[in-house]
Amino acid sequence: MKEFVLYQNEELAPGYHRLVFEGQLGGVPGQFLMVKAWPTHDPLLARPFSLHEVEKERFSIFFQVRGRGTALLAQLKPGDRASVLGPLGRGFPLNEKGPFILVAGGIGIAPFKFLVKALKDEEIFLFYGARRAEELLLLEEFQKLGIKVFPATEDGSVGFHGLVTRPLEEFLAQNASGTIYACGPNPMLEEVARIARAFKVKAYLSLEARMACGLGLCLGCVIKGKGGRFLHLCTEGPVVPAERIF
Numbered sequence: 112m113k114e115f116v117l118y119q120n121e122e123l124a125p126g127y128h129r130l131v132f133e134g135q136l137g138g139v140p141g142q143f144l145m146v147k148a149w150p151t152h153d154p155l156l157a158r159p160f161s162l163h164e165v166e167k168e169r170f171s172i173f174f175q176v177r178g179r180g181t182a183l184l185a186q187l188k189p190g191d192r193a194s195v196l197g198p199l200g201r202g203f204p205l206n207e208k209g210p211f212i213l214v215a216g217g218i219g220i221a222p223f224k225f226l227v228k229a230l231k232d233e234e235i236f237l238f239y240g241a242r243r244a245e246e247l248l249l250l251e252e253f254q255k256l257g258i259k260v261f262p263a264t265e266d267g268s269v270g271f272h273g274l275v276t277r278p279l280e281e282f283l284a285q286n287a288s289g290t291i292y293a294c295g296p297n298p299m300l301e302e303v304a305r306i307a308r309a310f311k312v313k314a315y316l317s318l319e320a321r322m323a324c325g326l327g328l329c330l331g332c333v334i335k336g337k338g339g340r341f342l343h344l345c346t347e348g349p350v351v352p353a354e355r356i357f
């Protein structure tokens with residue numbers, strides 16, 4: 112693990128933080144970092160986070176506070192240090208054919224800023240769903256990137272009233288081409304996989320599992336894929352072709 116100094120901690124909404132670190136990192140969108148910023152053995156392990164943005168001299172993660180590890184990260188101040196391992200795993204393939212259809216559920220939006228910038232000059236559509244307007248974070252930032260954004264909220268407070276997969280399905284019914292990249296809760300990913308299959312569109316899903324080492328050593332992240340084949344999500348994912356899982 113390597114130490115990096117925190118440049119900025121932005122609380123974008125209660126319980127949602129973007130940590131910007133100083134330093135050069137590299138990597139491709141969809142890869143992740145194991146991050147630890149507490150000197151004690153509690154919690155014992157670093158936590159996995161998608162690369163949110165990578166710039167020449169800085170990189171960031173964007174997360175929701177869930178338990179003890181994320182609560183400790185949320186308290187970091189500029190100048191504090193964090194240990195970072197990565198970039199790890201397999202990211203989104205960047206050589207697929209457009210248009211690119213991004214589907215994000217909640218904090219699943221985290222890897223897409225880096226992805227949109229990497230796919231620059233391509234036609235990009237973002238379907239972004241959350242429970243309510245306050246949880247559609249970064250909406251304006253994505254709108255400013257010049258891509259077409261389709262928001263959806265379960266309470267109807269912004270955009271389509273309902274699950275984000277409905278407008279996705281309607282969109283593909285008009286134009287079933289390109290490649291889908293999705294990140295969000297498992298039920299959303301399973302539905303994206305079903306829709307992609309129905310419209311014969313290639314889909315890549317960024318999946319989550321509990322991760323202890325991030326290096327393929329501990330078996331903590333093993334999930335069962337299609338046909339009963341097991342895969343290590345930390346080394347064979349987290350981005351996986353939809354047909355390997357659902």
Ligand SMILES: Cc1cc2nc3c(=O)[nH]c(=O)nc-3n(C[C@H](O)[C@H](O)[C@H](O)COP(=O)(O)OP(=O)(O)OC[C@H]3O[C@@H](n4cnc5c(N)ncnc54)[C@H](O)[C@@H]3O)c2cc1C
Nearest residue numbers: 158159160161173174175177178179180181221320321349
């Ligand atoms: C490859 C990868 C990339 C990720 N990227 C992001 C990101 O960009 N932004 C973000 O907010 N989160 C991301 N996560 C999830 C993040 O790692 C967890 O929220 C974090 O580890 C929770 O740590 P904690 O100590 O705060 O919570 P804990 O105390 O460890 O757990 C709190 C609660 O969260 C649940 N939980 C913890 N980790 C996971 C997990 N991996 N999957 C499902 N449920 C979990 C636990 O079951 C428990 O209910 C990612 C996970 C993976 C595997």
Ligand code: FES
Nearest residue numbers: 325327329330345
């Ligand atoms: S997290 Fe240890 S094997 Fe994947």
